Amino acid sequence: GAVVSQHPSWVICKSGTSVKIECRSLDFQATTMFWYRQFPKQSLMLMATSNEGSKATYEQGVEKDKFLINHASLTLSTLTVTSAHPEDSSFYICSARVDTGDQPQHFGDGTRLSIL
Amino acid sequence: GQQLNQSPQSMFIQEGEDVSMNCTSSSIFNTWLWYKQDPGEGPVLLIALYKAGELTSNGRLTAQFGITRKDSFLNISASIPSDVGIYFCAGFYFGNEKLTFGTGTRLTIIP
Numbered sequence: 001g002a003v004v005s006q007h008p009s010w011v012i013c014k015s016g017t018s019v020k021i022e023c024r025s026l027d028f029q030a031t032t033m034f035w036y037r038q039f040p041k042q043s044l045m046l047m048a049t050s051n052e053g054s055k056a057t058y059e060q061g062v063e064k065d066k067f068l069i070n071h072a073s074l075t076l077s078t079l080t081v082t083s084a085h086p087e088d089s090s091f092y093i094c095s096a097r098v099d100t101g102d103q104p105q106h107f108g109d110g111t112r113l114s115i116l
Numbered sequence: 117g118q119q120l121n122q123s124p125q126s127m128f129i130q131e132g133e134d135v136s137m138n139c140t141s142s143s144i145f146n147t148w149l150w151y152k153q154d155p156g157e158g159p160v161l162l163i164a165l166y167k168a169g170e171l172t173s174n175g176r177l178t179a180q181f182g183i184t185r186k187d188s189f190l191n192i193s194a195s196i197p198s199d200v201g202i203y204f205c206a207g208f209y210f211g212n213e214k215l216t217f218g219t220g221t222r223l224t225i226i227p
Contacts, residue, residue, distance in 0.1 A: 006158075032213060043119055043204060043217045044159070093158050097213060103149060104208050105215055107158035 001027050004096050006108030014116055015086060021079045021111045023094030029074035030096035034105060035067075038091040050077040084115045118143075122205055122218030130226050135192040137221040139205030144185035147208040149215070150177075154201045162203075163190070192223075200225050 003026040011019055023033055031052045036044040048069055049057045056069035066088075068080040081088050091112050095105040122139045129135060139148070147166055151159035163174050165181035165188060172179055178191045188205055205218035 004158075009156075034214070041222075043220050045119075045217075046214060049213065091156075095158075095215075103161045103164055104147065104213075107160075109158045110156065112156065 002096075002098050002101060002106045003027055004030075004094065004106045004108040006094055006111055008111060009109060010112045010114075012114045012116065013084065016083055019081045019084055019113060021081075021092055021094075021113075023077045023079070023096070023108055025075045025096045025106075028096075028098065030077075030098075031074060032097040033071060033077040034095045034097070035069065035077075035079050036093040036095070038093060038110075040091075044093060047079075052077075081113065084113070086115045089113055089115045118216050120205055120207060120216055120218040122221055124221060125219065126222040126224070128224045128226055129195055131195060131197060133195050135195055135199070135223060136189060137203060138187060138189040139207075139218045140187045141207055141216070142186070143207075144209070145207035145216075146185075146210045148179070148181050148188040149206040149208065150179050150188070150190045151204045151206060152201050153204060153220075159204060195223075195225060197225055199223060 005024045007022045033050040035047045037047050038044050047062045050069045050071040052071045058064045071077040091110050093110040095107045120139050120141045149164050150162045153159045163179040168185050169183045170181040176193045203221045206215045
């Protein structure tokens, strides 16, 4: 149980385009989801906390107009990287809060974003 | 954002050797978690610790929640090739919701 699916797993696009990444909780409802960014050989850094039906809470230094988060249902949160540039290339990972079980968050498999 | 200090940063060992890594924080946590991440994938939970002083095993893995609640260690015994990857500790404090991750330990097994 508590499976989190992320799509796409890999995307390559031209500089200036916008890219949407989906995070779905497949077998449970998630009122809270989290978006992380991971640069090569670095740790996961929290970008924002996504709450169903309300605005996301962004960590310090993360541009909310650059990284749009929508959590319109209890099973889906989306992250849109607007006008992406090469420096936005990274590994983006989502997770969903789980109120029961052995861990507070279940993670998706990540999306590798490459901006040319 | 805050990161936990994890050491060593990398390890090069031979198959069969034991591995030990630790994680320290300037603040206390209610829960310590240890994850393994393979290339191109999300982190996978290995062990969760909920109580100061707790020692928990999962197969060849053993982890402890430090008595001060500010540190934790992970041991891997008799390493095998599939142990290769990056290991992250993470701290969680009830009421905060957020996980704080360590800087990671990259484990490489030398043939």
